[in-house]
Amino acid sequence: MNFSKPLIVLSIGLALAGCNSDSNSTTDKTQPAAPFDLTIAHVNDTHSSFDAVKSSFKVAKTTVYNEFGGHPRLLTKANAYKEEAKTNDDSILFLHGGDAWQGSAYFKLNDGKMNADILSQMGLDAMALGNHEFDLDNEKLNSFIGSINFPVLAANIDTSKDADLKDQTNLKPYVVYAFNGNEKELVTDLDNLPEGKQIAAIFGLVLDDMPNIAPNTGDVEFKDMVESAQSTVDMLKTKGINKVIAVTHIGNAVDLDVASKVNGIDLIVGGHSHTLLGDFTNLGLSNNGTYAKMVTNPDGKGLTCVVQAGEYAQAIGKTEVSFDAEGEITRCGGNNTLLTNDEFYDDAARDTDSKFTDQETASVVSFIEGQDNIAVTEEEAKLRAHINTKYKPAVDAAYGNVIAAVPNEINHERRPGDGGTDAHGSDVAPIVAAGQYYWASTTKVLDVLKVEGITKIDFSLVGAGGVRNSIPAGDFREGNVSLELLPFSSPMSIVPVKGLVVKNLITETVTATLKAGSHAGKFPYGGNLNYTFTETVAGTSGTLDSIEVNTGTLEIPVWTDLEDDTTYNVAINSYNATGSDGWTQLFTAQDGNSDRVDLAYVDGNLTAFPVERLYSVVVEDQTKYKVEYEAGRVLDCKDTTKEMECNTDAQAVIDYIKAEKPTLTPISNETVTLNRAE
Template identity: 65%
Template structure:
């Protein structure tokens, strides 16, 4: 099948004189779609917990071997019942664990290809390395990566990549499916389904290494793609996206003709999970009315970190409109349970207790005990795990109880203060930035630190805590620390804008800010739409004698943060605006083992991307003598020197009051 970029799609539409005669059967048709998203290299299970009728159960969820088992089960059931079936991935397979740090895209290509996926959306973290490595990954998988709103023709690494496609078309005869190579000649008597992809149109502002790939408006591109497909007689249309649940709903309300959106990016585990002590995350298979007020789009998403899998049945009428859409997400658990998050032998459930939990699970629809696929587990344990175990390094602290991270307060059952992990990260970076080693380089006393919630990738799990838990898992992006002198008014604007952007239901909350040595309160005034910053205060006392002082608009504060956020990425735009003309910012990396400061001149926007200009040479993180992950090193040093026992902070840095 020859697939062209967006420019060619637009040209093709201009040449369409009349719609091709439909060749699809004149009856309703049901398609089953299994889906995952934001797996982020979580090949092993995630240690977690749930509630079984008042009993707290410490377990593990998911991992690729369990996803494989459940996907195979869904496929087998569809085959036995002769149902049409697709298995889709909503993007962000990359990044997130030590496996990715060591193997980069290779392990994902290996294991995802074993899963039997039909297609995957292009996520922002697929651009975390460089386009040469992304190209190698895409060449190494046995399913297409879909994005109808990009053009790779000007990128030196991706211009000849044929496995990035705007869409793929399938012809179904019951469970049997074939790829349609020529959409101008659809096979007669088959049920035809098109799957197209949508990537973030602001990708250059979010992803660090998009090269010369061009990104186009999501709504405009989606409608043009649907119009092209329908002009060819294809009316059963699925979008696999990596734009976030709130944006999925918005796109569905602005585009006619998408029947099903399988999403990713916001890590939204749609459905009500209060029955297991988790949260109600919104409607799974929510129907959204299209702008024509006639058709509708069904929207699904399946959470994060390979903990769950979704399955939806969508029924199309003869015109390709949705008659019914229903399904659910299912959390995949093991069958070995503990009373303590440390999971000591003494806290393991006895057989009677285990039987009660198993009976409870058997009575619930959205959690199931799932055995690991033996072959995939063997591949992980023999081919990849030994190097990861070796890479974790020394123990730096003990953790008595799990410390949980949620990007936005209220998510994952958290209270109005949100994450207990992000404040520890921010406090660690504040502490490090004020150490003698750093102050010798910067000459600056740092007033506070800020972190974006999306940069914090894991919980802090009970037990021994190692260097690698920070550098390989918690802060895996190898960002370097920046110290940015900036006025208080800029910080207030930053807090107000970033929090406001996370108010809509299903919004991507990676930009949500947490502080170290700083606290603030934000109150929502219009549910999911607007709010106001009540106060921002800086700690000017000590932990023993805390004094909180209001942030002053015209006072310049020295703020520690990652270079990614300091440059204004992920919606931290006020920092870019403050540094457009000039800045006294200093970026910090290790050169030949010695901490070195690089003075920033200003930031400019070039071809849609923020470009940092330095007074002299820029840090070259690919050089063998340069180590750039000072964001992680800051936290390692802080925990190692100051927190032999890691626990949540005594004070709250965020208070986020939602409207009722």
């Protein structure tokens, strides 16, 4: 195999010591005592990005506006990797780190059916089960898993009590492949491994706190990640399988932690944190940490290689791993490659006048050809035509009316400092927060809330993970909000809570995202609120320096310190208001008693649904947060006897932009300042 990228080479002594040594393992004599090279192509968190994502990068000091990725480009590059492997008679796998669902209008209109169709054309060998695969219900998830042509993996779940998934045979803890050069076959009998072939196992890991992150896990039970990983590796070792890969959806920081606590995993192909590992400063982008980072196992001898490939089908990773004759990993390396089109502009609006000339385009292409982390990639023609013909017309029709003009791209990064952002982070999340505060403060909403004893809204809070994308320049339609930006159809909640609860919430959620590679979906942004947080110990802890609420008007703000013992009425989507995704302070504040009110449209009328209390249910060591409404006033978004519109989170932002932001630009007030430690 030709290792064209820099590789991490282990010392002979370390290799002989055994990266995945296990005193309880046995050696299968049917496996050839010969070195083995394996290539892994991988993607993760593709989130129904079947079309390319509008983006930009820099050539020297010139900003180049382009498009990255989309599934047809991923397929072209994956096929190229496979063709190269076939030519060289190399062994190769193509893995997906989970969260294929959600994220675009395509998913909203097709409930995962399109995902099954398109992914089955990608030539995948396995996919991790992601948290967003639980966004609908387990009946639809079961249908998806049963209709795709590759297995979905999760070794730390038990579906035996779930009515929908208990008999699903394509949801597996692991799969095993036997390789003979470029040829590979699925192994189903671990007690009779094929002779003379190299054997590799791939097992899946999902978040063990999934019930508090995903809305519809049914009766699936989730087991401890570390314990399940170790027991799975140990079992595979006793069968004589000495090359073990984990495909996970737990986040890069957790991948690194698992690698430090489990003996015997050679490679972790990750997802969930959307981490585009590698140094992309040559493109004017970020350095996101080491691709193919080696982590020492708890036995002090073994090493695990960890990779991840970003988000939204913009990039593909390629990892090249070598094993010695004893099945010990001796080198691991590679990189992520951003997949770009070859149509470039010097303005985010991408109008005709801003299109690069042929000479300028040739210069950019020449620059790209000299880089190893970006490549001009054509879309696979048949897949593009299939999407355009079968699915795109309905999506185009669903976007509705133009509500604003966007003169320049508005960037969304979950955590300040990521993606080249400054200390204030996302410019999109504050727009969402401002919109939800504005909407909740309008007369039409307050007239409904007054009946429930709420006469004003103080501020809003938004979790960064609920905001799904940046806003490209150009026309901005209703569907860009409801189908893409805020696709989860969450009711807005008004939650009366003490100021101290809010302070603790912000401190906990910001602290949880400080570590490099952590899942930053819980990072908080505010509307009519601002705060400053200073990291004091890098990646570990910090302090909330100040937090203020505007007690004046939007036109003439008066910033006042948040008081610990004062009760504030906070507008939050129902997902975070229930304490999900680490916002547990809000669950604790409402546990047993709540004055919260949820808002949804019923038969066209905005309707209040008062909450009696929140409570938790523990089943097989899994805790789920539940909402109990006042008797006779239950909010059921699946009630087919009424016309239910529960996506007031998105409608709030649509109404705000229509009324206040016909030219959509970042809001002037910075709501977040995160001072990172040196």
